Amino acid sequence: MFGKLSWAAVPLHEPIPMITSVVVILILLGVIGWVVAKGHWRYIWDEWITSVDHKRIGIMYILLGAVMLVRGFADAIMMRTQQAAAIGESAGYLPPEHYNQIFSAHGTIMIFFAAMPLVIGMMNYVMPLQLGVRDVAFPTLNSVGFWLTAAGALLVNISLFVGEFARTGWLPYPPLSETTYTPGVGVDYYLWAVQISGIGTLMTGVNLVTTVLKMRAPGMSYLRMPMFCWTTLASNLLIIAVFPILTATLAMLTLDRYFGFHFFTNEAGGNQMMFVNLIWAWGHPEVYILVLPAFGIFSEIFSTFSGKPLFGYRSMVAATLFIVVVSCMVWLHHFFTMGAGPAVNTFFGIASSVIAVGTGVKIYNWIFTMYGGRVRFEVPMLWSMGFLVTFVIGGMTGVLLAIPPADFVTHNSMFLVAHFHNVILGGVVFALFAAIEYWFPKAFGFRLHPGWGKAAFWFAFIGFWVTFTPLYILGLQGMTRRLQHINYPEWAPMLYLSVFGVAILVVGAACQVIQLVVSIRDRDKLRDVTGDPWDGRSMEWATPSPPPMFNFAVIPNVEGEEAYWGIKTRAIETQRLGPEPVYKPIHMPLNSPVGVITAFFASVTGFALIWHIWWLVILGLVCAFAGFVWFAWRDIHEFEIPAEEVARIDRARRAARRAILERLAREQGKPA
């Protein structure tokens, strides 16, 4: 009846997962209880869960990513403390069965369920606003994509309470991940969670590419798009190109595990090297899917806070596209040690270093954006400066790893671990924190408290280096990654130092939480009434904060690079806004529960597949499909916002803008 599922699957005898489970379930019940008791349920269902507004979906993505970031960070704390505790005779507090699940879950969660949702959320929120449009190309599909991602995250977290997670790393190399060597449900949790969310990601990729290609405001030619839109396009093109490879590769592993196929097994002519090649043909572009939007974010920030256009815009576009192409040709650098021979290794080594050219150009362009500027060191700018310093080092160690004979002694070592955290934390995560700080006032109408933000930055920056410098050193001393137990006591000091670094990072994370709480408390003091708190240059700052559901009362006509900067300077010069437009009713897409319902049944199906509950698999699939058809099939899919309502909202916006002009005029009138 219940396949492999039985009470034995619930880890009642293991305190760590049990206590975590109980706490998490209690918190969840508490939140749900509070929502229902307060009568917020309808609001949350109508305005958020079924919303197809790109801004709402973007915020939900970011929320999901933030929660998963905390979960992944908890895993990281456990790993670092276990390694510091389990030196020599001591076995630490996590046996290998647990430890191996934790590092696998850490990597999987951080890449698929923290970094990806955060990045996609940012693109979702910001890009349509910057392009001057009202929504993405396929709003309902957008909601489906989000909820499928959430379904994957749910499955990973269920594995904590029911059964186990994979013990095979964030990329399950066969034959270890085949049933012969890993018979439990852990790898199956991994497979279905990543597959379901991967479909969501692919949908988002198609959606956002279409949006950039087809939906720009009139006059917004490609070479007038803000840099962030370019990198969004690039990143989503990569998603479309490589996520199908991931899906196919994991599908083959699934066939091996469920139906006794032999794609990657030791027996019957399976070939494990094929898996390694295929997974990295996705895996390397994946890191650029994450980091390209980060580059876009920094481009916006450097230009805004220097009070200048981005230096070398065209060269930046070229470097971005260059990276897109080259990043698909370097995957072999993840396994130089397979012994492919010197010619192949040379080719991939050089190709990998060539990526650094594109990256290097970008670094210099950001530096020269500051040249001749008036650089304001607000919190987003601090993260960006921290990024410049950190990322250059991460790029350098990356190039070092791309030299085959150097990789022969650093592959899979702590040096490698330090490298990719150097680029992912110092690149992607710093960018996301900067972006949250930067666009938060746009999304919520008030700024985040700058003092706590600065504290968070400094703790994170210093904490990062104290945590990972020791790992670089340990790697050069021959320490490999994924050790549950350390046999060599000489490594102890560096491991302790690294734990100390994690402690600093914890303080940084606490500052972020406090910042949020304090900012919500003081929201009236931090209010952004102008819609343009940072003296911005792109179209999102033309809207009020938060923007109305339709973004722009009248779709703007773009007349140059830096669309909003042009409008703003003209208004300041002429001392008045443009003439009031003629308001027309606006048609917006209706909300739809199709995403959440399909994703719910997708999770049920996934869970049933993991536990081999075949009747439930069929039921889940049928319901998912039926739900999809039932809710997606409708005659009316838009509603109208009347012209008076549009006018009312836009007049408020214009009044706020006029107030700025008047304030500026008064300030200029005064002797300086």
Place this chain on the structure above:
Amino acid sequence: MDPKGPVGQGNRQIIVDATLIMLFIVVPTILLALWMGWRYRASNTKAEYLPYWSFSGRIEAVVWAIPILVIMFLSGEIWIGSHKLDPFRPLESDQKPVEVQVVSLDWRWLFIYPEEGVASVNELVIPAGRPVHFSITSSSVMNTFFVPQLGSMIYAMNGMVSQLHLQADQPGEFRGISGQFSGDGFSDMTFKVRSLPADQYAGWVSATRGAGPVLDQTAYAGLTHQSRDTRPFTFGAVQPDLFNAIATRQAPPGPGPVAQYGRETTPASGEN
């Protein structure tokens, strides 16, 4: 980073050279970034303000040229290094290399000396100053054969044989590890490498030969079961061609956890 053989020294040299080449450009870049931010900080009204300056062909050219030049330097390094330190390439030496066949087990290491007719588990004994040619395979999952102080690592994969040439210049003891996660016993899957002077090495071979059990297919099948017992021991004789049988899967791959416990080792073992 304390190499004891020519390969390790080669790896180290490349890391040092490449790092220096890159630091030569990375350090000025970081300083430039910090200086630029400081010089043009908003409160510094002495610095000129160029609100529209966003292009300079000359700077663009330099900005593309610098990384390209660095990468050209490094490409040379990559080219030469990849060929010179190719793991499959025999080392230059006037001595004939020792042949050692390596099999990664769950979670131990088996070393077969085909010419000497002996074998050992979790202890690798080699003569100092003489090249060693390793042929490496796996009994089950992927591992990496790695002696950090001797240099380059390479994958051990079931059904395939990788080649690696290493040499210890001096007598000494080194650590050997697996660099590729291979399951629950991975952390302690270490082995000891003892590099002995030629005469002591010959002494070790003759003391080992004939003493202890015989390594044949049956004994090998026993070794392939999962075990975290890392104590070293030796075999006094080896069935000829055993390594070949392992590499071509005539000797069956390791059975994984099922055979060891007779059931799945997960909490979810209650089928039905």
